[in-house]
Every structure is written in C-alpha cells, then in structure tokens.
Amino acid sequence: MDYALDPQQLRDYRRQGYLFPLDVFDVDEVTAMRAALAVAREDAAAAGLEADLPALLRTNVHYLLPFVCDAARSAPMLDRVASILGPDLLLWSAEFFIKRAHSDKIVSWHQDLTYWGLGETDEEMTAWLALSDVDVESGCMRFVPGSHRQAILPHRDTFADNNLLSRGQEVAVEVDEDDAVDVLLQPGQVSFHHGRIFHASGPNRSDHDRIGLVFRFVTPNVRQQVARRDYAMLLRGSDNGGNWIHVASPRRNFEAADLALRERVEREQMVALGAGAEQEIMRVF
Template sequence: MSFDLSTAHHPLTDVFASADHDAFTLSSEQLAFYRQNGYVAVVPVLDAAQLAVLRDELAELTRPGHEGAELWYEYHSNESDDPDAVLFHALGAWRLRPALHDLLWHAAITVPARQLLAGGVRFWHDQLFCKPARHGGVVAWHQDYSYWTRTKPMNHLTCWIGLDESTTENGCVHYVPGSHQWPLLPTTQLANDMEAIRNVLSPDQLAAFRPVPIEMPAGYASFHHPLTLHGSYANHSERPRRAVVLNFFADGTRSDQAEPLLAGTTPVAPGTPMVGQFHPLLLDAVDP
C-alpha cells in the first residue's frame, strides 16, 4: 500500500512556505462583502511556480493506474457518465501527493479561512474538479452543506482555487448572492441538470435567483459560505478548467453520525469533536 500522507499534520515541502500571515489578511471591505453576499472572490493564493507543481501532480492523478489510487475517498473519472460532458471529480488528493497535501497549510488560504470562520481552522476534505476543453460537463446548482449534514454545527467554509484561468466560456463558478441566508435545500444530481434546482426553489427564491459569474486568473481563489448556492456551466472552450477545492470547518465542529464520515476513514462518534488523522488543525484561532 502507498504511504498515506494524511498521517503528516504539517507541510512536507517548502512549496507554500511563508512567514508573513499579515500579507494574506482579508480587508474589512472583503469581510463585509462576504457577510452580505455569502462569498468573496478574486483572492490571490498561488504564484506561477506553485501552480506548475500542482498541475503536474494533478496530471499524475488523472492517469489510470496511478500510485496511491487506493487512498481516494471518492474517484470519478467522469461523474456525469456522459462522454460528451466530462466532469472529473475526486476527493482525497491530500493523501496522495506532497504539494496537494501541503496546500492545506498555505497561509494565503488558512489566514482568510480563520477570519471567515472566526476561529481555528480544521480540515474537512478536498476535491479536484476538472472540465476538459470542448466537452467539460457542468457542476449543478447546490449548497455544500446539503452534503455535510453529518457534522454539526454548521460552521463550514469552502475555498475554490483555480489552476487555470476561469471564465464564463470555460465553465467558471457562479454564485447566487445572498443565498447563504436561505434554508437548506434538497440536493439534485451534481453532474447533470442545471435546471433541476428550479424545482426546489420557492417563488421568492426563484425571483432572487440571479447568478453572478466569478471570472478569475489562474492561481486565484474564492471563499464561500456552506449555504451559498453555486454551480458552474459546461466548458465549450479550447482550454481546460481545473480546480482544487478545500473544505474547512471551525475547530470544535462535531460529528453527527456513527458511520465513517468519508470512505475509508475512522468513524468519529456522534457528539465528538472532529479531530484525528483525517481532520488536522491547520491554523489555530490565534497566532502563538
């Protein structure tokens, strides 16, 4: 069996080394925008060298027979099952490759996450989303916490990081501003019908359903609330759209089910804080 990097709760390389946390602090204007809209976007997190390392590791992980494949929580070479609408989606890359592992501790991500969570930052899980050029599929409208109700309280945060320039043409993320104030919605299929969400929205929600495209250069990120409705359309461009998504929760979040929270992980007893091998503390509530 391959070495499982989830046993290391510290960076293994210097790819993301930085001692200047102040350089990554979100402004008061950015924090106010997040509180009002449920997201904040166009946050620089990766330089060209870091992007190159992550792209190389991602390329390895999309090849059949790659080393460490037994460590994935989930792995879908095409979650849509439609060869003309490909959505590569996988969970658990941090266990397989060193830079994808170390990205969790990158201060450009954890410092804003601590501000938005108002506490210590613990890791929930990661995701890779890849839409190939010309036939990349959709990620249908959803709220992340719809898939995370096995943890409580709802004090989660998602960071979406583009490894390519993301545009409306190649399937960038869209957010519905203010939807973080809505109640939890039923889930629809993640990789299929973009219009299915309309069947579960109230008349008032339909009236407020005005998605905003989040176009960003490669190496930039957006952060969003666990109830913010978001999705992304197909990639019909000549360029791929690849992304790493990191999901966090505030330190002190507890398990709400007896079964393993992710495939192949150790169960966390209901009511017990989410700690241990698979949920490391990435940044404490205050600096030492």
Template sequence: MASGLTGEEIARYRENGYVKPVRVFSTDNAARVRSEIEALERDHEDGAGGHTLGQFFRVNGQVTIPLLARIARTVSVLDAVESILGPDLLVWSCELFIKEAGSDKIISWHQDLTYWGMGETDEEVTAWIAFSDVSERAGCMRFVPGSHRQRIQPHKDSFDGDNLLSRGQEVAVDVDEENAVLDDLKPGEMSLHHGRLFHASGPNRSSDRRIGLAIRYVTPKVEQTIASRDYAMLVRGADHSRNWINIAPPSTLFAPASLALYDRILADQAAALTAGAEQSVGLYAQQQGVSV
C-alpha cells in the same frame, strides 16, 4: 501573496456569502501545481487500492495524495480562511473539479451543506482555487449573492450523467439566476463560499481544461450529525472539541495505510452522503451499506 482578508473583504463575505478573487498562488506557482496534477493523471490514471485516480480527485483527495494535502495547508490559503472561521481549522475534504475543453459537464444549483450531515453550520467554508483560466466561457461557478442567509432548502437528485455532483443534486426552489454573479478566476486566484450559498456552473466552451480545487474547511465546533463518525485533518490551531477523528496528511502517494483509511472514511461518510438517495451514489457506491 495576500495574508488574510481585509476588513472590507470579510464584510463582503458576511453580506454576500462569498468573496473573490483572493490571490493565493503566483501565476508561476499555479502553473507548477497544474503540472503536478497533470503528472499524476499521466502516471497514475489507474489509481490504487481498487479506486481510479478520478475517484481520489473527486472526494477526500487529501487522504492519499500529498499534493492535495499540501495545497490545503498553504499559508496564504489558511490565512484567508482564518479571517472567516477563526484560528482553529480542519480540512474535511479536497475535491478537484476538472472540466475538459469543450466538455458539457455542469454543476446544478445547490447548497453544499445539504448532504454533508453538518446541519446548517456557518462554520464551514469552501476555498475554491483556480489552476487554469476559469472564465465564464470555461464554465466558472455562479453565485447568488446573499442566498446563504436562507436555510437549507429542499433538493432533488437528478443523477444526470453530465452533472459532476455525486448525485446530481439540485435545489428544488426558484433560483434568482438573474442576479447571479460570476466566480471567474485567473490561475492562482481563489474564492471562498459559504456552505448554504446557492451556486452552479455551466459547460466548458473554452479550448483549455478548467481545473479547480475545492477545499472544505471546518472549525472544531462543527459536528457530523448523521454518520456515526467523521474525519478531518487539523491544519491550523488546535482541536479541543474532538468532534472529528483527526487524520494526518499522507507522506507518500497511495501508501497502504492511507488507502485503508480512505476506505474507512468513505464507508463512514456514506451514511450521510448517500442518505435518502434512490439510486447508488457513484462516488460512495462500493461503500454504501458497508460498515467498517
């Protein structure tokens, strides 16, 4: 497994706002992770603590699901992320983006940092790991190279039911789609993308599910500027800034303390993640307006 990025890969990330493919799991290990994900779907579909499994999969899965917290601490993944962000790393969120075979689900063009309350930071990166064959046909991501050099652009919310994003957010300026590149990945490969990079993905026209895990890494210097507090899991190095409430990885699935923490995090993050929304934002719906 690659141990950190090469100088050339780091230069490409800085120039283009993404780097791919980075192999972080062998094909066999990726298949094992996929079966663990699918075992959770088979055995725990109803979730726990008033949330479905789908809710945990889509936001902050690392808080209650040991498997996701474990993937986020995988050495090969951390080595690559460290090449970009440096030695002190925290995980803010883990999100599984699954598109069933033949599904019309899409992701509209957006910049991740738009609604996260972290400002324009260069100290956040998403590691997106494929656990199935993520081809163009399967609806892989597309990136606009160099678009991360722009500031955060205005976005509008569509709340479109086929959009996997929490509020169907879409960048409200022209996107240079002609120059977009495919983020096609084989199982066990990863891409890293910058929080201001324009990206999107299309429907899954393949005969297999498309499974990807997005892990949002930040450095201790990043600050939550909209919500009154925010949470992250220290996974490498040290956090001397204490901008984040440090949380520990869960040791068992859906432990009562983890479920309570999950609700607190969602309630606090709702202030940033639902700011300005004209409709209820499904993933945060129970928490909007709640202060815990």
C-alpha cells in the same frame, strides 16, 4: 507576512456569502501544482489505478496527494480562511472539479451543506482554487448573492450523467439566474463560499481544461450529525473538542495505507451523503 482579510472583505463575505478574487498563489506555484497533478496521474497509472483516477481525484484527495495538503496548509490560504473561521482550522475534504475542454459536465444549483451531515453551520467554508483560467466559456461557478442567509432548502435528485454532483442534486426552488454573479478567476486565484450559498456552473465550451481544486475547511465546533463519526485534518491551531477523528497528511502519492483509509472514511461518510437517495450513490459528493 500576514495575509488576513481586511474589514471590508469580511463584511463582503458576511453580506454576500462569498468573496473573490483572492490572489493566493503566483504563476510559478500554479505551474508546480499542475506539474504535481501530472505526476499524480502518472503515479496512478503505474499503480494500476488509472480507471479509478477520476473518482480518486474527485473526493477526499487530501488523503492521497501531499501537494494538495501543502496548498491547503500554506499561509496565504490559511491566514485568509482564519479571518473568517477563526484560529483553529481543519480540512474536512479536498476535491478536484475538472471539466475537460469541450465537456458538457455541469453542476446544478445547490447548497453544499445539504447532504454532508454537518448541519446548517456557518463554520464551514469552501476555498475554490483555480488551476486554469476560469471564465464563463469554460464553465465558471455562479453564486446567488445573499442566498446563504436561507436555511438548507429541500433538494431533488436528478442523477443526470453530465452532473458532477453525486446525486445530481438541485435545490427545489426557482433560482433567479439574473441575480447570479459569475466567478471569474485567473490561475492561482481563489474564491471563498459559504456552505449554504446557492451555486452552480455550466459546461466547458473552451479549448482548455477548467481545473478547480476545492478545499472544505471547518472549525472544531462543526460536528457530523448523520453518520456515526467523521474525519478531518488539523491544519492550524488546536482541536480538543472530540468532534473529529484526526487524519495525517499523506507522505507520498497513492500509498496503499492511505487508499485504504480513504475508502473506510468514504464508506462512513456515505451514510450522510446517501441519506434518502433513491439510487445508490456512486460518487461521493
């Protein structure tokens, strides 16, 4: 079966800078992923990593958890991503955005590509997978249609404690929130968004955790321009361009060698992510 996007969906993505909802995983698959996340929590506790777990889940989790890579690599996901980015696909990052029930955590208005060191590329795209109901009450994302057509604009750091972004960064222009659309998703549905789209999300006022598993896909043409080098996992097709150091999928949760590799990668990526910041960046993204 081919899950490629149809021409109208492609036009919508190009015009709006996002596309949703896409039915990528069914209820059983979501249940299995929620169970795998629960096992990962237990494994982390058994390995003495409980205190580090929020940070380990928050960034570069594809170095640590096989089920995350399996989801990224699945045909229903990759066929759709390939419709937009082409046949050669790498995973640059995977991240959990979890807002606990009744949490005040928010994400300020920003453009993803601002601090990644990957330039203004059109060849990066995020797939945001809902592993819970995601609605306005639980703090869904909001997108400003068409804002991806702008360049990367200046951002200011807030370092606000309740902001899930590393620097609490927010785009330093007035965002007309009346223009924004709510990204409502059911478990198993995915939204795609362009790396320059203005987006944000509010607190979770619901009784359930809001869980997003986020994949940042790139093509071989994308290049790290600020840090000395960068790393990605080849998921489909080929990459002979030399822009990426290829990493393999983990075989088990939280293996010591994978934890060490992830730490090395994050130290290198920090050069781009922390550029110009007035405070040390504790979380990576």
